[in-house]
Amino acid sequence: MASFVTEVLASLGKLEKDDLSCKISKLSQKVEETKDEVCDMIKKRYSEFLPSLQGAEELMAQVDEVSKDIEMLKSCIENEVQQDLQVAVTEYTELKQQLDKNSTVITVLRSLQEYDRAMDEYHRALQEKKYTVAAKQLEKTRGCVNSLKAWKGCELQLLKALSSEHTVQQENLIYHLGDEWKKLIIWKLTACKELNSVESFLKTELHMRSGTQTGDGTTPPALLASVLQALGIQGQLNHKMKLFGQVLLKYVLKPLITYPSLHVEVGEQPGQGAVLSLQLEETLAERASPSQVYTKLLAVLKVLHARMFGMINLLFSEKKASIILGEMIWDEMSDCIIRECLLYSIPASSSQLSKYSVVIKETEEFEKTLKDLQYLTVDSTDLLQYARNVNSHFASKKCQDVIVAARNLMTSEIHNTVKLSPETKLSLPKLPSLGSGDRAKQEAGGKRPPSVDAPVLKNEKQLGRHTLCLPVCRISESVQQLMELALATLSEAVGSSSQCATQLFYTVRNVFQLFCDVVPTYHKENLLKFPHLAAIHHNNCMFIAHHLLTLGHQFRPHLPQPLSDGAATFVDLVPSFRRLGTECFLAQMNAQKAEMLERLSTARNFGNLDDEENYSAASKAVRQVIHQLKRLGKVWQDVLPVNIYCKAMGSLLNTAIAEMNSKIMMLEDISTEDGDHLHTLCQTIIDEGPLVFIPLPEENKNRKYQEEMPIYVKKWMTFKELARVLQANLQEIVDRWADGKGPLALEFTSSDVKNLVRALFQNTERRAVALSKIK
Template sequence: MASFVTEVLASSGKLEKEDFTGKISKLSRKVEETKEEVCDMINKRYNEFLPSMQGAEALMGEAENLSKEIDILKSCIETEVNQNLTTAVTEYSKLKQQLERNTTVIAMLRHLEEFHIAMEQFHESLLEKKYVIAAEQLQKAGHSADSLKAWKGSELPLLRAICSELTVQRENLIYHLGDEWKRLVVWKLPPSKDTVSHTSSETKGEKSFVKTELHLTLGGTKEVEQSPPPLLACVLQALDIQGELQHKIKLFSQLLLKYMLKPLISHPYLNVEVLEQQGEGTLLSLQCADTTEEHPSPSQVYTKVLMVLKSLHTNLLDVSVGERKVSLILGELIWQEMSHCIINECLLYSIPANSSQLEHYILVIKETEQFEKSLKEMQYLQVDSTELLKYAQDVNCHFASKKCKDVIVAARKLMTSEMHNTVKITPDSKLSVPKLPSPASGDKGKQQAKKPEAYRLENEKQLGAGTLCLPVCRISESVQQLMELALHTLSEAVGSSSQCATQLFFTVRNIFQLFYDVVPTYHKENLLKFPHLAAIQHNNCMYIAHHLLTLGHQFRPHLPDPLSKGAATFVDLVPGFRKLGAQCFLAQLNVQRAEMLERLSTARNFSNLDDEDNYSAASKAVRQVIHQLKRLGTVWQDVLPVNIFCKAMGTLLNTAISELIAKIMMLEDISTEDGEHLHILCQTIIEEGPLVFIPLPDENKNLKFQEEVPVYVKKWITFKELVIVLRATLQEIVDRWAEGKGPLALEFTSSEMKSLMRALFQNTERRAVALTKIK
């Protein structure tokens, strides 16, 4: 034991790992031997009862020595390991870095090998026109180049050359694919607008689309099981791998829309012809057809578009790239623009003009559904609901919108047309009201039929046949057509959906609002300039107001809610139209009144008529006034209703004689000759004034209204009394005054009569006596 420990402790210098291992093994064996001796001793001590105190003490001493040797060895080992640990770690780190560099170099060499192999296979496949393999190998080479770029610490002199070669070969592949595409898809387009002569008509420009042709070749047979696949499929798949397919299809879609699909949709004279050429592919060409239609029908459009798209699907687009078909790529590019073109150029014009034709529009909806179904089968579409089908299904709303637009346009055209073309309105005149369904039936209808008879039995006095009828007059033909347009539009609302009926109803209201705003402004100058038009406008407004009273009640029972519950009314518009007509005519009367007063102002106040110039001026003014009134009577004859005519002429004549009365009453001295001249002038008005009342063409029928002049001319009796006074004596004046009870006293005040007497008669005792009797 002692010699072993001494041997261990005596060793010096660096301990190698093998020495540690050997010595530890020896020590371990020695420990095992000691352990056996201890166990043997304990066994003898307690089991065999052989006490050996001395042996035990010696053994304990030996164990203690062994423990010390272990501690010394442990300390020695720890010292050696700590000294060499740093050195070992450094050596291992260098070895690891060298190994990693070697691994990196090997990986880069492997990528270079993969790049080289991929490029070799690329060139072979490209020469053999195996474009899919070539694209895949080029893509693989690109991945290898990307892997080489990923190591930032690596700087290969060949890396720049590799990237350049990769770019060149990618462009080379795209060029070859583009060249193949040009051979497989050949367009023959019409000449551009720049090359077309400016003298050519628009029709020639449109029909130049006839020169459009599209030639499709598969580059192989159509058999699905063929190997290798057709050239077309290879080209499309290779383009997709290189990320160029979307761009190619986009350019193709733009040409397809511009030169084939849109012309077929927009022009009814264009048809498409599909010709299968043996061994050469398929030829699609636009052909011209004779037609008089302005817009093609939906069925024609769907047929032509499907013919084109089916040919494209069969000969070009039925190829899978990734998880989708090429047809879907094209569909996503053209669908929105194509569907909008179909809506605006075809479906818009197919909307019925009358509600009776709406039932037949179901066929168009079915055709639209079938059209979209065919596109889904060819995988041009994926969505279930599109704007095209929604537009066709919302035919009621589009019908109402189209109808409303057409109605407003027609109404505005009528409002801006000439007003002087008139039609005569009589109590028997009736509008062509569309036949409406009877709101009552059965017993209820019979009870309603009996009510008027019962009413006649209970009431002796009956309303006249002309009650609530318009008086005889003339209105513009355009206004009568406007009212018929309103009636026809309301009849379209009967039986329509609530939304459609409401839209049509308020369009009719808008017609009348438009009339109220447009006509007075558009015809403003003419309404002030021409009395004839002012009278017609007055009648037009009253005619419209008359029909607006009952128009809503007439249609309300036949309209859907909420119109049938009271919303369908036009009564609120009536006061506005009556006021509009009255204001228009009053404005014309004011113009005529101003002209009349201006003419009378040239009469030199009817003074000193013994002077020939003064008398001539006064006579001329009176004649001009009479002529003006006669001219107005002729213009308004058979146009204005009789009562309005008489009131208007009476108002103007009353203005003239009121001005004349005022001028005469202002005179302070009227000589005998002046009185005679004034009498002559006034007598002219008395004789010819009634003759302006000619409301009817038949002269014999006008006598009645000429005899009723005092009814319409407020100052007529006053004027006649003045004429009598101008030639009367003092006694005759006193007699007609009759102490304030005579006809003269009813028209003049005592002060007015005294002033007139002082002007007519000289200041004598007889005049003074006569003046005392005027009180």
């Protein structure tokens, strides 16, 4: 009996399982049919473009019914009590997989339904110009398409149709937004291709129309704000703000910074919105002050904030439109402010640096206002850092101005001169008195002060008041101004910060090093061509070298460390300047000597002067040499120091007479007539030579230097002895030889005198006797 009941119950459970499997099978078939109908309907609507709204609603009703059946069946399966668990696990796993598949199909169908609803809302909002709503609905369709792409079972053709429809509508929305932007933001720009004058910006205007929308009775937001929000949602706001910022910078902000006569005017047109235009106002200033520039820029940016960005509270994107625009224009705008405004506002003197705090405060307030208007988000900018770092910029500007001024002086004319005298002194700036600490440090680093009990020497020789002074000469006016510029720059370094003082000090060093490179190169042809300029350049170099010896010592105690520890010196530059002046003047001297020797070469070796033509050529060569020396004497008179003048003229004259000496000594036969002519030529040199030693304009004072001719002309006495020999007889020659102790023996060797005797006199017994005495 018990076994019978067991069989009945078992068969009953089996029947229930069979019935449940049958129902699931029928439900799966029904789901597949519904899916096919839905896909077919979607294809007809979005691919084949056949209107079928009623069919879609019926299908959605069927979807809802199927969903209810699935939920009921799912609940039944989950609540079913299975007697045989081992057998049921396998069967229910298969059923659950089938159910998950059906659930996925339902999810896809719901995505399609959401896509359809969002697309309908998008079209409706676009027609009503609710661009923010339209952009958000279009983003929903994008999400639906992306979710469908994630389902591998979605049919490719259907997905292509939906994706293509979304792309088309997105481009349509962007086109409408761009069209609205052009109507709301209107630029009126000049037709000039080259924007190089203030007049080319006077026609610049910006019309900003906010626009309104028709709504449901509530106050609608501005159309411009709606357009900007929609652009942000669609990811097009950055591109639009970039284009707008480029035009704003080029035609409004940069001109306002560059031209002080431009100012901005904001007007209001009834029903049209705001009009921003550039106007011209008269001003004498070459550069606008930072305060004026900040005021003009804020006037523009405040109008933009009020008319464009202030109405937008939240965007779909993370950044606001004003922040995006600020990031687009800030770097270029701040760079223009620095180059065209702040750079020229830096003081030219260290005494004015304290007043620059006003500019720093104005820059801080300018950036604070930009942060309040949400154009700036960072706390530290290059603009504010530039304004605060005024000491460094002052030094850089000062150094640049000094280099430019120095180069202009170096390339100016050399021949404009001033006369130096022992009383001439450069106007040294008034340096502050040394404090006790500085004085102690100076004494510790220098010589020990004399003891109080040190004995005082009596009859001690005192140095003259002109000791270590430059001799009387002429230097270029530009070089004197260059030295004054160096002194003024070093005085600026006194009392400055360590960095500023170091920069200024080494700028002065660079000026002197630049002199060594620029002047010889720039004036190279003139220095070789004109003796007058070569002499002035020589004096210029010696003048600079003279002051460089003590220039560092004068300022060192007043400069900050490390300059005060011994780095402030110019002594190492002294040899370079002395060498520069000496080489230039020696090159001119060599050129004059070469010219002199070339003229003497036309004298035909001073031979056969009994021929009128030969004598005329020799006489002409001598006269040309004398003329050259006199011309140089006039050129160098009152320019070169007396000792340099005498040495130079003595060297040139010595070259001439040494050449004549060698030519005459080479003659093997000198007739009586030739001797007379040679003596005449030599006497011309002897008479005219001392007259070139006129270094001073006062004639009476030049006699001293004419009497000292043998000191400056080494061959002068030799030349005079040669002139005497040319007119002397044998006995006179022997007497002046005086057994090797006479004046003739001091200038000539015995062989030279014998050769002269053999050339001047015929071979006779008297000549032989005379030659025997010359030994």
